[in-house]
Amino acid sequence: MSSSQADVVVIGAGAAGLFAAIHAARRGRDVLLLDGAKKVGTKILVAGGGRCNVTHHEVTERDYHASSKPVVRNVLRSYTVQDTIDFFKREGVFLKQEATGKLFPTTNRARTVLDALLHAAEQSGVRLEHPRRVLEAIRTEAGFELQTESTSVQAQRIILATGGRALPKSGSDGLGYTIAESFGHTTSDRIFPALVPLVLPGGHAFREVAGVALPASLTVVARSGKRLAYTEGDLLLTHFGISGPAALDVSHAWRDAFEDDHEVRVLANLCPTQSIEETDASIRNAGGRTIQAWLRDFFPDRLAAAILDLSEAPGQTTCAQLTKSQRLAVRTYMHEAPLRFEGDRGWHHAEVTMGGVPLSEIRWQSMESTVTDGLFLCGEILDVDGRIGGFNFQWAWASGYLAGNSV
Ligand SMILES: Cc1cc2nc3c(=O)[nH]c(=O)nc-3n(C[C@H](O)[C@H](O)[C@H](O)COP(=O)(O)OP(=O)(O)OC[C@H]3O[C@@H](n4cnc5c(N)ncnc54)[C@H](O)[C@@H]3O)c2cc1C
Incomplete structure (x- = not known):
């Protein structure tokens, strides 16, 4: 078995690991960056539908969901959105802000972002080796010894940037948690997919409406009636359930609650531009129009049919002839459609990981472990996950910067 060495070994060449490696090398460290994947940067390339939503104008x-909000705040303040914009500008990548507040490269190509990071790493002297999966790491007198499939590597310090478990085909399969645990770290009891589509039971009328997208608001409500989360955004109805930004954004709260409460539901407001009272008055005033025709003023035909189906209201009935319970059912399915999900679409369809190594086990100023000296952690392996909009990359950049700059 051959052996190599470096001042710093960064495990994982995703957004956080690349950033950490670049900043450690720029401080004069001899940096070896190892990644288990054949193709590095897969997640950067698929992000934002191939355009890579690098950050958000206000973060x-x-x-975020996290085990310590103050730690997240401190890390984000140490490396701000403006720092991210400036970093990429210096690397020749100009970011533009869209109406939603999301920032994308002006090229609209994620490849631009990945190429800039790989170029910056190369220019600063980072040695990137892949595929080279780290199987285990141990503390030695001089530092650390890492085992890969065919080699061992000696390092004075290591940065664990192995991500979580989302999109395992990109190389983030959860082995990083085992490595962290081998150094005495804990991981959250709940490590679940987040920013993930949700699955409705087979036969649900909304599954027949696959492909319809519409602005909506979603509220996650516990069995007790407590409101757990609320979001507004685009909702996509699919052949399995719901997806799109609004669905992904409530998935963390839903998944977390579902673990203890199978009665947790999401109330979907499919017509957020008017109140339920306005809808009620509008139906009452529609007189001789059929309820189907009336619904088609608001929704595509197939969704109107699904709402009628769920409301058990015959489409050819005129608005004047609707019974009170039919009218109330229609307005309920328009404004508070109660959705109970069977589950989520799992790791292969999730954008991030809920849970991870608790933030109480790192010193935020440096991202160094409080459990093992010389071990640093950054990115999604930590118990932090953001909403849709560039927040997860901003966490990766900020925490990766702090780790690389301190190591
Ligand atoms: C489809 C999709 C779209 C997304 N879009 C956006 C977006 O537009 N904006 C946004 O902010 N966020 C987005 N995200 C989330 C964002 O990509 C992640 O939060 C971020 O990439 C996490 O960075 P990371 O470096 O911590 O982990 P990762 O990107 O997961 O990188 C971890 C790396 O470690 C390597 N690795 C793991 N274990 C080992 C090991 N044992 N040895 C060696 N290497 C190892 C993996 O191969 C991988 O390359 C998206 C995610 C997905 C899946």
């Missing part, structure tokens, strides 16, 4: 700790 605060409120945009």
Whole structure:
């Protein structure tokens, strides 16, 4: 078995690992960056539908689920959105802000972002080797010894940037948690897919409406009636259930609650531009129009049919002839459609991971482990996940910067 060495070995060449490696090398460290994947940067390339939503114009700790919001706030303040914009500008990547507040490269190509990162790594002297999966790492007197399939590597310090478990085909399969645990770290009890589409039971009328997208608001409500989360955004109805930004954004709250409460439901408001009272008055005033024709003013034909189906209201009935319970059912399915899900679409369809190594086990100033000296952690392996909109990359850039700059 051959052996190599470096001051710093970064495990994982995703967004956080690349950023950490670049900043460590720029401080004069001899950096070896190892990644288990044949193709590095898969997640950067698929992000934002291939356009890579690099960050968001305004990022605060409120945009994240995390085991410590103050730690998230401190990390984000240490490397701001402006720092991200400036970094990419220096590397020749100009970011433009869209109406939603999301920032994308002006090229609209994620490849531009990945190429800039790989170029910056190369220019700063980072040695990137892949596919080279780290199977285990141990503490030695001089630092660390890492085992890959065919080699061992000695390092004074290591940065664990192995991501979570989302999109395992990209190389993030959860082995990083085992490595962290081998150094005495814990991981959250709940490590689940997040930013993930949700699955409705077979036969649900909304599954027949696959392909319809519409602006909506979604509220996650516990069995007790407590409101757990609320979001507004585009909703996509699919052959299995719901997807699109609004669905992904409530998936964390839904999945977390579902673990203890199978009665947790999502109330979908499919007509958020008017109130339920306005809808009620509008039906009452529609007199001789059929309820089907009336619904078609608001929705595509297939969705109108699904709402009628769920409301058990015959489409040819005029609005004047609707019974009170039929009218109430129609307005309910328009404004508070109660959706109970069977589950989520799983790791292969998730964008991020809920849970990870608790933030209480790192010193945020440096991202160094409080459990093992010389071990640093950054990115999605930590118990932080953001909402849709560039927040997860901003966490990766900021935490990767701090780790690389401190190591
Ligand atoms: C489809 C999709 C779209 C997304 N779109 C966006 C977006 O537009 N904006 C946004 O902000 N976020 C987006 N995200 C989330 C974002 O991509 C992640 O939060 C971010 O990439 C996490 O970075 P990371 O470096 O911590 O982990 P990862 O990107 O997962 O990188 C971890 C790396 O570690 C390597 N690795 C793992 N274990 C080992 C090991 N044992 N040895 C060696 N290497 C190992 C993996 O091969 C991988 O390359 C998206 C995610 C997905 C899946």
